[in-house]
Amino acid sequence: MSTTVDTLHHEEHHDHKPSGITRWLFTTNHKDIGTLYLWFSFLMFLIGGSMAMVIRAELFQPGLQLVEPHFFNQMTTVHGLVMIFGAVMPAFTGLANWLVPMMIGAPDMALPRMNNWSFWILPFAFIILLSSLFMEGGGPAMGWTFYAPLSTTYSNDSTALFVFSVHIMGISSIMGAINVIVTIMNLRAPGMTYMKMPMFVWTWFITAFLLIAVMPVLAGAVTMVLTDKYFGTSFFDASGGGDPVMFQHIFWFFGHPEVYIMILPSFGIISAIIPTFTRKKLFGYSSMVYATASIAILSFLVWAHHMFTTGMPVVAELFFMYCTMLIAVPTGVKIFNWVATMWRGAMSFETPMLFALAFVILFTIGGFSGLMLAITPVDFQYHDTYFVVAHFHYVLVTGAIFSVMAAVYYWLPKWTGHMYDETLAKFHFWASVISVNVLFFPMHFVGLAGMPRRIPDYSVQFADINQIVSIGGFAFGLSQLIFLWVVIKCARGGEKAAAKPWEGAEGLEWTIPSPAPYHTFEKPPKIEG
Amino acid sequence: MKLKRMLALPALAVMPAVADDTVRLNLREGVTEISQRVYDLHMTIFYICCVIGVIVFGTMFWSMFRHRKSKGRTPAKFHESIRVEVLWTIIPFLILAGMAYPATTTLIHMENTDDADVTVQVTASQWKWHYKYFDHDVEYYSLLATPDQQIHNKLPKGENYLLEVDRPLVVPTGKKIRFLITSDDVIHSWWVPDFAVKKDANPGFINEAWTIVDKPGIYRGQCAELCGNNHGFMPVVVIAKEPAEYEKWITNMEVKQRKAREREQELLSMEMSKDELMKMGEKVYNGICAACHQPNGQGVQGVFPALAGSPVTTGKDSITKHIDTVVHGVKGTAMQAFGTQLSMQELAAVITYERNAWGNDTGDLVQAADVNKVMNP
Structure with a gap:
């Protein structure tokens, strides 16, 4: 061991790395790969976002103005796929790559070559998916949930491309997850016991197990769709002895843990940022860990709450209603703990903290509508309306995506060695937080009033609110260009950042200089206490 | 009027329970006992969320205004309390249990389809x-x-x-x-x-x-x-x-x-003129077929085949195949069997229309009797 440390130590002085494009193509460095993931995610965020702009432009007024229903359906479908698999998940993997080794005192991820591979197959997955939009008959138009038989008998050949691209995304996610687990289990610095790990590491550790458990289920679902469509099987076709509702069971057995895959790392980020800017330790660390684990376990027992209207036996409906309501308890614990962390602290409001506070409030609103949706008899009314659209955009946009933005602002000084422009960043925050609520809050109302989701045209009673929603959407979309500008500006220069630019920050990543050297912790640090 | 309504929105946003005839913002109470019960459940859970929201956000904003560094606060040292943590695990649990009871009875009632009239x-x-x-x-x-x-x-x-x-x-x-x-x-x-x-x-x-x-x-x-x-x-x-x-x-x-x-049945022996067939056919086509095959018969490339110039609609000996396609549909595709949906007259008319519209101009006339031969051989 000591000899390896010596040779690695030798390299530290000349930050050896290839230059140009080969640096990025062949890199096995966790920081480079983290950067690749994050830029890829932002690109996908813009592509998925521009599809949302098409959707909101068509829905600006009743009637069909810009696109035909078939193209509209492609937009809703691919928007969902790109945002989930292209924007949110890679953003978290990027953050894990950058942060997990630095937080646990490891020199790199445990499996660096696989790390390179798991990133570099992603662009191909999305090239396949996005290119299907240009094929004859267009891309997938069956919703991101690709319910059979709409995705089998009634779809065009873009389904084949869709299936292969999802397979590649799944392989990428599984490899990323394996890497995170192996790294955390093997490369923690001496003295860092599990219950001393930062919350972000804990939440990602649990997320990685969720990924390994459910991504193969998704792969199974898409494969069955493929064989039903092309190879004469009848998994989801009643005339051959199959069952279309079985598709939904399989899909949501993946889909619900997937929801938590996209929010648990956020919990970790928020649990890092709030204590920093409150200058107070996180309240109830161990209950936070247990709450995260309970949420993860419960997430396997609630999938059918997406399917209350499919005609399940009443006993099954009751079981899934109770389990779903139960998940509010550990989630509540997390929210209460964050609020208790703020209580009697000494708060300051830099941009990461603003996003974190907005997260707590807006994610809680998404949690409330989730609780309402859990009540089966009322879910019959909410199901497949804009109320649901409002709900999951509150948890995904003002939840997951806001937490990613908070994380980027928080660790940007560590990554680039420069402070970002605080004024511009605050402008980005306020523009985003106002427009996002103009965008998503009124959706609750049209949903309750009875507007179904995934429709390109609506009855005139919904016109006023849809107009407001669209205006909010355009404003939110434009606001993200400010984000892009702040990040580029910060990467190119700015006030030099100290090793620990935030007064209240704690953790190993703040013990190394800013910007973080290409190789860090070649000698494992000692964890005291 | 529209502007006034839009200005009123933020006010209504605070009280979504307010019902308005022009801009509806809340769930309908509906016209059945069940819909009323569902509405009541909806309002109950909504108010529960509001109360929890006021407490949580209230505490948060209190901290944000009072416990800030710019006011010279020094942070407190506490970071654990088993008592409050147990408390805020149990209280939400009890609230949820209270909510689950009416939800369960309503659901069981909703799923009981016995004794229908x-x-x-x-x-x-x-x-x-x-x-x-x-x-x-x-x-x-x-x-x-x-x-x-x-x-x-x-x-x-x-x-x-x-x-x-x-x-x-x-x-x-x-x-x-x-x-x-x-x-x-x-x-x-x-x-x-x-x-x-x-x-x-x-x-x-x-x-x-x-x-x-x-x-x-x-x-x-x-x-x-x-x-x-x-x-x-x-x-x-x-x-x-x-x-x-x-x-x-x-x-x-x-x-x-x-x-x-x-x-x-009587009409089977009657012949319709081309004008009659085309007129009725156009109506049926635009009402049903145009959704996929488009009003101009061009279809959607790669999804719904074009009928203009297609071998099935214009081929010399394709009349029987054409009738068969419309009557029985095409298995494994979106093409439905319209034999059960339309009368034989309507089928004859729409097939005639498809064979003569958009420049297909085959001159073929299809009568109800021809359709009958395919439907009841």
Whole structure:
């Protein structure tokens, strides 16, 4: 061991790395790969976002103005796929790559070559998916949930491309997850016991197990769709002895843990940022860990709450209603703990903290509508309306995506060695937080009033609110260009950042200089206490 | 007026319970006992969320204003308390248990479809509903009635834009009506908000739902599950009539449908002129076929085949294949079997139209008798 440390130590002085494009193509460095993931995610965020702009432009007024229903359906479908698999998940993997080794005192991820591979197959997955939009008959138009038989008998050949691209995304996610687990289990610095790990590491550790458990289920679902469509099987076709509702069971057995895959790392980020800017330790660390684990376990027992209207036996409906309501308890614990962390602290409001506070409030609103949706008899009314659209955009946009933005602002000084422009960043925050609520809050109302989701045209009673929603959407979309500008500006220069630019920050990543050297912790640090 | 309404919105946003006739912001109370109970559950859980929200956000904002560094605060040192953590695990649990009780009783009541007075089979297909009464020999399709010119902004939109059908479902008030819901192709979802009934129509399986409508009236809903191209253009309209009026309507309907069938048999021997066929064919085509094959017969490339210039519609000896395709559909594709949906006359007319419109100009005339030969060989 000591000899390896010596040779690695030798390299530290000349930050050896290839230059140009080969640096990025062949890199096995966790920081480079983290950067690749994050830029890829932002690109996908813009592509998925521009599809949302098409959707909101068509829905600006009743009637069909810009696109035909078939193209509209492609937009809703691919928007969902790109945002989930292209924007949110890679953003978290990027953050894990950058942060997990630095937080646990490891020199790199445990499996660096696989790390390179798991990133570099992603662009191909999305090239396949996005290119299907240009094929004859267009891309997938069956919703991101690709319910059979709409995705089998009634779809065009873009389904084949869709299936292969999802397979590649799944392989990428599984490899990323394996890497995170192996790294955390093997490369923690001496003295860092599990219950001393930062919350972000804990939440990602649990997320990685969720990924390994459910991504193969998704792969199974898409494969069955493929064989039903092309190879004469009848998994989801009643005339051959199959069952279309079985598709939904399989899909949501993946889909619900997937929801938590996209929010648990956020919990970790928020649990890092709030204590920093409150200058107070996180309240109830161990209950936070247990709450995260309970949420993860419960997430396997609630999938059918997406399917209350499919005609399940009443006993099954009751079981899934109770389990779903139960998940509010550990989630509540997390929210209460964050609020208790703020209580009697000494708060300051830099941009990461603003996003974190907005997260707590807006994610809680998404949690409330989730609780309402859990009540089966009322879910019959909410199901497949804009109320649901409002709900999951509150948890995904003002939840997951806001937490990613908070994380980027928080660790940007560590990554680039420069402070970002605080004024511009605050402008980005306020523009985003106002427009996002103009965008998503009124959706609750049209949903309750009875507007179904995934429709390109609506009855005139919904016109006023849809107009407001669209205006909010355009404003939110434009606001993200400010984000892009702040990040580029910060990467190119700015006030030099100290090793620990935030007064209240704690953790190993703040013990190394800013910007973080290409190789860090070649000698494992000692964890005291 | 519009501006005033928009200005009023933020105020209403604070109190979503406020009902307004022009801008509806809340769930409907509906017209059935169930829909009322669902509405009450909705308001209860909404108020619970509001109370929790006020407490949590209130505490948070209090901290944000009082416990800030700029006011020279020094942070407290506490970071654990088993007592409060147990407390805020148990209290939410108890609130949820309290909420689960009324939800459970309502749900069990909603799923009890026994002792129905009237049974209607609802069969969905892309993109229409078919209603079949079990106790009477009455069945018919129900299609969107909003003209295409309104959808494409060539005519001003009507009051019930996209929420109007040619033949609504008619049910009696005060009677327990059981719906047997299924589908011929993809999954649809039959939804009438005023009844709080939403149930998926799954191909190959039958779902049950029920309602008792208290008030006569016209109730409108939509398909709720993405079902392809025209998912947004598949409304549900239900008319509830007093039982006596309903009886009159249904017996009348039964006689009318029987006579229509008899007349169809007589018409088999009659020949229609090309003008008659083309006129009727155009109407049927635009009402049903144009949704996929487009009004100009060009279809959608890669999804719905073009009919203009197609070998099936223009081929020399393709008449029988053409009739067969329309009557029996094409298995494994979106092409439905229209033999059960249209009369033989209508089938003959639409096939004639397809063979002569958009420059197809085959000159072929198809008569009801030709269709009959394919349907009943």
